[in-house]
């Protein structure tokens with residue numbers, strides 16, 4: 001069933017329902033004057049007609065199998081629809097941690113085989129584009145509209161491009177809510193993804209895991225069954241929502257929470273993101289931005305944990321600082 005503007009082919013009822021209401025995100029032409037104003041103000045916007053990754057619009061499974069090369073790629077396996085990211089390097093901090101997904105390494109051909117016979121599991125290929133890809137893919141990559149993104153990177157004083165993550169997901173896969181510490185141009189290539197976004201101001205409603213956890217930057221709230229006793233302020237969350245189709249580029253500002261899901265029972269989705277380091281402010285100006293305050297909170301949490309060497313001492317110590325003195 002066609003829905004939304006143009007020839008977008010998806011059924012809006014084929015996305016999961018959640019407990020909070022959402023408002024749309026602007027969808028603007030890359031030359032529209034408001035587009036750059038929104039990016040400059042670190043607000044999300046769907047940018048059309050960038051031609052950013054047009055050479056990759058043909059990256060369907062057959063083409064990727066042919067040109068992605070015979071290298072091994074990172075594939076996550078999950079027993080549920082959720083693929084909650086975790087940093088393997090931090091598992092040593094939390095011996096009780098049980099990874100919610102398994103990291104596998106396989107060729108694209110093996111991944112295709114899993115897609116055809118997934119059994120009860122779900123798979124999600126998440127692989128940074130690197131020099132192991134085949135020549136044709138290099139040509140496609142070189143054919144990206146680098147003039148556009150390089151101009152944006154310069155205009156908004158972003159840091160260097162750090163990586164382009166290739167994402168090939170099964171229908172219904174969900175990447176639960178998290179924030180990244182990088183600016184992100186997210187290019188949707190095949191299939192449809194819905195992105196729910198929450199501004200960094202809602203940090204207090206989304207309850208990210210402690211910073212030493214492998215799930216640092218990920219929300220503790222299970223959007224499918226929010227535990228409002230543990231996370232009461234989740235009631236206040238107000239999201240933004242957008243459905244991305246082939247050719248759409250979503251600007252996901254640094255520190256904005258986002259939850260990404262592939263339309264259920266539709267085709268495999270293919271996306272590629274462009275992660276940039278944030279710019280460095282040469283002079284601190286007041287009032288501080290919310291992004292600066294989140295960065296400050298992270299630094300305080302890191303320093304305190306390093307000083308105390310014991311996460312259990314964090315709450316009592318912070319309460320002694322705050323209770324009856326700052327609240």
Ligand SMILES: O=C(O)C(=O)C[C@H](CCCc1ccccc1)C(=O)O
Nearest residue numbers: 085167175178180184186260271273
């Ligand atoms: O581009 C982004 O930022 C996304 O979140 C896209 C998301 C997959 C990202 C997986 C991931 C999450 C956290 C850290 C490293 C990797 C999707 O499309 O499912």
Ligand SMILES: [Zn+2]
Nearest residue numbers: 178179180258
């Ligand atoms: Zn992300």
